[in-house]
Amino acid sequence: MTPDLTVKIGKLTLRNPVMPASGCFGYGEEYAVFYSLEQLGAIVVKGTTAKPWTGNPPVRLAETPAGMLNAIGLQNPGAEAAREKIRQLQQYNTPVIVNVAGHSPKEYLQVIRILDEEPAVSAYELNISCPNVRDGGLAFGTDPQVVNTLVQAVRQATEKTLIVKLSPNVTDIVAIARAAEDAGADALSLINTLLGMAIDSETRRPLLANLTGGLSGPAIKPVALRMVWQVSEAVHIPVIGMGGITCAADAVEFLLAGATAVAIGSAHFINPTVCPEVVQGIAAYLTRHGFRAVREIIGLAKKAAGGEGEKDAGKDHCRS
Amino acid sequence: MTPDLTVKIGKLTLRNPVMPASGCFGYGEEYAVFYSLEQLGAIVVKGTTAKPWTGNPPVRLAETPAGMLNAIGLQNPGAEAAREKIRQLQQYNTPVIVNVAGHSPKEYLQVIRILDEEPAVSAYELNISCPNVRDGGLAFGTDPQVVNTLVQAVRQATEKTLIVKLSPNVTDIVAIARAAEDAGADALSLINTLLGMAIDSETRRPLLANLTGGLSGPAIKPVALRMVWQVSEAVHIPVIGMGGITCAADAVEFLLAGATAVAIGSAHFINPTVCPEVVQGIAAYLTRHGFRAVREIIGLAKKAAGGEGEKDAGKDHCRS
Amino acid sequence: MMPKKQEMMLLRQEQVGEDIFRLTLQGEVAALPGQFVQVGVAPALDPYLLRPFSVHDCSPDTLTLLYRIAGRGTLLLSRRQPGEMLTVTGPLGRGFPAGKADRAVVVAGGMGAAPLLYLLRFLRAAGKDVAFFYGARTAAGLVLQDSYRSLADEYTAATEDGSAGKKGLVTQFVHPALSGKKADLYACGPLPMLRAVAALAKEAGADCYLSLEARMACGVGACLGCVIRGADGGWRRVCTDGPVFRAEEVFGR
Amino acid sequence: MMPKKQEMMLLRQEQVGEDIFRLTLQGEVAALPGQFVQVGVAPALDPYLLRPFSVHDCSPDTLTLLYRIAGRGTLLLSRRQPGEMLTVTGPLGRGFPAGKADRAVVVAGGMGAAPLLYLLRFLRAAGKDVAFFYGARTAAGLVLQDSYRSLADEYTAATEDGSAGKKGLVTQFVHPALSGKKADLYACGPLPMLRAVAALAKEAGADCYLSLEARMACGVGACLGCVIRGADGGWRRVCTDGPVFRAEEVFGR
């Protein structure tokens, strides 16, 4: 018997818990030449803003140990043009999640306004790692109060499934997660990239034109797993886990840590067919270990750890 | 002409800018069999508490992509026993920096009281990543006000050079850095480990008995470099940079980012002679590029980047 | 052809110059000249990203790359042994078009020669009259000259230090080849060289196709990491809008 | 001997069993039996940590390791080729002592045999009368039996499934070897086996030395990562207080 891979995120039932992470999959078309996107649990498209954004100047990429930095700067064609691209995705009969970005709450709401009538859009993922121009450029996602206000505003503007994507560059991700849940988020996704930098010792310059960039890839997996563990036991809504997943075993780790679904980002760049491979790998894992449904393993590592999760998760012991 | 490698940290003049990171070098004796510790700029010993600490149960280690997690739990023999070990280090004629830890400000002060008369101790490095038992277990290092109070108290208790070691697990490391500077720190060191976790998909359990651990190694270098860049331009005291250094080029990157000296932690575990090799590599780099002193390259990447450092460092652009 | 990801067996790894290797893999990557592949250099998470390499040559059952050790990734690649499997994704990007003129002038600068062997083969098969110019800093930078020579009707080598062929920048010697019959220009090499080739093309009124490089992540157009500024001020993805561009698109008219 | 870090050339990589390899490196690591080395399995930052391996054998110009592919690190190690350089730090840890009795009983469980070949050689050189017991789950787990047999006065093999040697847990067959002359016991293998050996020793009143394993980082006693709880409740670092411990130190009296 093939195991049941379906999971629920807000109003959506996904055929499997695997989706690409925003910004690593364009608007889907680039990877549709490798496999049918019907194999995905959901399609998550590039961060989309109300008006087109030109993004940052190059160099936009730097490789780092077991990871990479990017400073794309949310280059995107704007919500109107994105809508056309998203309509093309309807053929795959797979929920489309639009990653939404902006420099002010108003800009976020504009995106929702443009896309909310569009049936091809199944859900929104609010990227709150964006700098908040009104609040001096600190990311929205670093202050629970700001998060709560933003999410409430968006919640009122849409009936669609609303996912809030958390930034890991915070002292207390649980507080941010709760603020988003309280404001009506249907689900949380985490983690976005860690803020990092690379310098070329020979040229004596930062490698990225933007100086800093977002760190992704296997390097950040331990941080992502820890945050998924902490957040998933602090909230009552599903968590989509991501950060450094390159294979089915990685994905299973996130599910065991408490994620209901997983997203795969920069691993696309080293393996364009990573998503369908992970779907198959999860199914094989479940079969091998005698589970009938992927839901059975969600959060299972916490039970193994004797339920002392939150208490022990980095609070009571000095780590080193 | 061999380049001048000396740098100043508080009252200390170091013969070169390279030192081991606390916890990765024991009390020095283990590595003294590989080379003379006189080759180091300073010796930094294990986190030391007032009374002996037993640390965490095993498993205490997990390997991660380009890095590792540790949950040693500050096992140490206590300040009295540590003093005996530190006295043995006097033979190397190299400043000894004692990493100080505790669960309350009182415990930190007890360590200072025990060690302050000891001439073998040259400086303290306050490890403020420890959980603050009084404040509900959140690390001291996550709240600027708490940092300010702790550092002030220690400052009043000692005339020795006082270094404050910052935790990277915060929203705004610059605010913490300024709090430590304002309270009288002579220097800052950063970064301590990122809080992470590893799960074994086959056993379905966290790999560390403590559940979470501290992430170190090359994986975290981009985060460390970014924080050193940000902090070194926000404060007027020297910064000791660390996080993922495995070779001279890595060390140079930290110096270019604004660090006055560097510390090397887990790279000891893959190369016991990494410190003297990095010292030689820095000297070779300076010679090759025509610099006469290591001081000439401190912060040089900022000038290359047109001095727009702080403004641009991750604030104005949405990263991805 | 649609790109695909495949495991390809390493057949041969030949050192053909100082730090320069020719790598032959078993399998088909039905590429056009100027297209590239993304290669996993080591079976580990570090280095993390794939490395882009032009198709140096290909057949229904082999793919050949020509590469220089430029850093850690290419160093690790050079240590891979016959019999080992490499992950290869391709063919990627837009290659060189056939062009309209009967004559083709092809200019290579250093490792820029890599994609041009397959181009020469393609132009010759299309019945063109081909002049090939091969420049490098020193003699050591000119590799596999016999292969290139055998595919060109006219062959000119040049080095900056005069250690082989004519002395000077290769672009100094191209002009005569453009003064006669109408020709299309093709080039791959360092940016200053490409700029000079574009200027020669403009002067001669020739169509000109340039192969560019940029740091890449996805290689398929999805990440927007490899952009360069086009002459119109808009972005171009080197991986999918290129790597071959019309000269005007990059340097303007 | 003081440990040192050195680059050693790979001389031979022989597959001696299913997933089991014998690796010979050129150079001297003046080790005592039971000591170990830390090996860099790949020239990259991933996998990050070194891998600890017991000294299987050593001479003034070679070091031999015997290892099983247990994961990614050992898989990468098995792909390293003759002529390549490996970074090796050692000798590390406390080895097996010579013991007081004239007779030695040595018990190996699976890959636990690795350090015991060199121990047999050492005991024989010390003029001891040696009985060697070699257990594994199946016949496939018993490797290099000729080498072990040639160094022992008495040799007994056992497998849990009876596919080679006696059928059963190897520790079931050790008792007779302890009933005569006073003997010292030496063992390396899985924890349950070591526990059984310790019980046999206690019963016979024999000195007993056990080689343990733990996940390691530094391997030199500095990181406190590899601790196990001693019978007295205190920590022992497997890397420097061990890997060889007296049975009482671990399992109590």
Ligand SMILES: Cc1cc2nc3c(=O)[nH]c(=O)nc-3n(C[C@H](O)[C@H](O)[C@H](O)COP(=O)(O)OP(=O)(O)OC[C@H]3O[C@@H](n4cnc5c(N)ncnc54)[C@H](O)[C@@H]3O)c2cc1C
């Ligand atoms: C479309 C395309 C086709 C290419 N074809 C070939 C080819 O046929 N033969 C060949 O030898 N090289 C080719 N290159 C360049 C090759 O990809 C780089 O030399 C290689 O990625 C360097 O990897 P590394 O790990 O050895 O070096 P790194 O340590 O990553 O870097 C070493 C140096 O190479 C530069 N570099 C790194 N990545 C790239 C990149 N993607 N493009 C350009 N420069 C880079 C860096 O700036 C650095 O100076 C091509 C590049 C592109 C984009």
Ligand SMILES: Cc1cc2nc3c(=O)[nH]c(=O)nc-3n(C[C@H](O)[C@H](O)[C@H](O)COP(=O)(O)OP(=O)(O)OC[C@H]3O[C@@H](n4cnc5c(N)ncnc54)[C@H](O)[C@@H]3O)c2cc1C
């Ligand atoms: C002192 C000492 C001596 C050893 N001698 C030998 C030897 O002579 N021959 C041999 O084949 N093996 C020996 N080992 C075990 C060997 O170190 C591990 O098998 C190896 O590190 C696994 O690396 P990996 O990357 O292949 O596996 P990983 O992917 O890291 O792990 C695979 C499995 O091995 C286990 N493992 C990982 N690291 C260790 C470790 N340090 N100790 C024990 N288990 C571990 C993990 O729990 C996991 O189940 C020794 C270990 C120690 C501590």
Ligand SMILES: Cc1cc2nc3c(=O)[nH]c(=O)nc-3n(C[C@H](O)[C@H](O)[C@H](O)COP(=O)(O)O)c2cc1C
């Ligand atoms: C090139 C690139 C572009 C990205 N763009 C976005 C984006 O537009 N919106 C967003 O929320 N996250 C974006 N991210 C973050 C990823 O969605 C993901 O959260 C992060 O990369 C961690 O996952 P990974 O380690 O699997 O890549 C981007 C990441 C990369 C590498």
Ligand SMILES: Cc1cc2nc3c(=O)[nH]c(=O)nc-3n(C[C@H](O)[C@H](O)[C@H](O)COP(=O)(O)O)c2cc1C
């Ligand atoms: C095993 C281990 C033990 C550590 N113990 C301490 C400690 O006692 N006090 C402290 O301030 N930092 C401690 N650290 C953190 C290091 O000093 C250093 O800040 C961190 O590892 C980052 O540097 P690296 O990437 O070079 O290892 C420890 C790190 C490791 C790996």
Ligand code: FES
């Ligand atoms: S490399 Fe990703 S868009 Fe070109």
Ligand code: FES
């Ligand atoms: S491995 Fe570091 S103390 Fe044993």
